[in-house]
Amino acid sequence: MRRKILMGVLALALPAGTVLATQAVASAKGAPGTPISCTGFSGTVTFGAPLTTAGVATSSKTAGATVVSGTGGNCSGHGLTVPGGLNIAGGKNNKLAKTDPRYNKTAGIKYVTGEWSEFAASGGTLAKSVKTINFSIGGTPVSFKAKSASEVIGGACGSAVGFQINGQVKSGTYADKSATVLACLVGDAGGTATGNFGADYQTAQGVTSATIGGASNATL
Numbered sequence: 764m765r766r767k768i769l770m771g772v773l774a775l776a777l778p779a780g781t782v783l784a785t786q787a788v789a790s791a792k793g794a795p796g797t798p799i800s801c802t803g804f805s806g807t808v809t810f811g812a813p814l815t816t817a818g819v820a821t822s823s824k825t826a827g828a829t830v831v832s833g834t835g836g837n838c839s840g841h842g843l844t845v846p847g848g849l850n851i852a853g854g855k856n857n858k859l860a861k862t863d864p865r866y867n868k869t870a871g872i873k874y875v876t877g878e879w880s881e882f883a884a885s886g887g888t889l890a891k892s893v894k895t896i897n898f899s900i901g902g903t904p905v906s907f908k909a910k911s912a913s914e915v916i917g918g919a920c921g922s923a924v925g926f927q928i929n930g931q932v933k934s935g936t937y938a939d940k941s942a943t944v945l946a947c948l949v950g951d952a953g954g955t956a957t958g959n960f961g962a963d964y965q966t967a968q969g970v971t972s973a974t975i976g977g978a979s980n981a982t983l
Contacts, residue, residue: 804836806975811853812877813953814970819877820865826853826876841901854888857881879965883914893928906933907942920947922961950974
């Protein structure tokens with residue numbers, strides 16, 4: 764029987780410069796006996812640009828960096844951390860429509876960043892954006908390499924919104940290298956945020972950060 768660990772604090776870099784972070788499932792040789800409970804996931808995700816419906820017009824082709832801090836969790840007594848947190852460069856910004864009154868070719872204002880629509884469409888590109896995430900379980904370094912991704916609205920995230928990334932564990936003594944990351948954002952702040960990311964999804968204006976938790980706590 765495969766022995767699985769549910770690890771709860773990995774980050775996902777979105778093309779718009781947004782990042783999520785939460786739980787990963789991996790099989791590990793020498794891991795605690797099953798079932799394994801991972802709880803206490805925490806962290807703050809600061810988006811590269813405030814999330815709004817219209818976004819912010821910019822001359823930059825690339826979105827600002829996103830920062831994940833205060834990340835941590837516990838897997839059956841084994842502490843989970845992302846040493847030093849995560850600072851991930853933003854992806855490509857969308858092009859601003861030439862009919863948009865904010866478009867200004869002379870000033871170089873030809874792009875838009877921080878759109879909710881771009882956030883919503885990011886699931887399919889997350890694996891390429893994330894690439895590799897390094898973390899630690901009980902002081903042992905582990906490297907996760909992303910292969911594919913999709914958006915999760917509700918479902919495994921409950922009332923929250925998140926993303927699932929499938930990949931492989933590339934380091935450590937793992938009998939089964941397959942792994943899955945489920946990223947759920949539960950709280951939020953900034954602008955018209957109500958403190959509930961799921962409720963504010965695509966409607967709140969100026970959301971600057973989100974928190975990790977909720978369905979991130981699980982047992983396998």
